[in-house]
Amino acid sequence: xxxxxxxxxxxxxxxxxxxxxxxxxxxxxxxxxxxxxxxxxxxxxxxxxxxxxxxxxxxxxxx
Numbered sequence: 001x002x003x004x005x006x007x008x009x010x011x012x013x014x015x016x017x018x019x020x021x022x023x024x025x026x027x028x029x030x031x032x033x034x035x036x037x038x039x040x041x042x043x044x045x046x047x048x049x050x051x052x053x054x055x056x057x058x059x060x061x062x063x
Contacts, residue, residue, distance in 0.1 A: 006043035007063040014057040
């Protein structure tokens with residue numbers, strides 16, 4: 001499997017309602033609209049940075 005083929009499965013497990021506005025925008029930019037919604041994103045530095053910012057609200061699994 002090549003480096004570019006790796007994916008991350010990201011699930012929103014905590015509501016962004018009371019979160020910092022920047023974190024709320026990050027959640028929305030990742031395509032997470034509702035609780036328990038799951039998206040698959042490429043495993044790269046940009047995605048890892050987004051996850052690091054909202055790590056308290058998401059669950060991450062390698063695919």
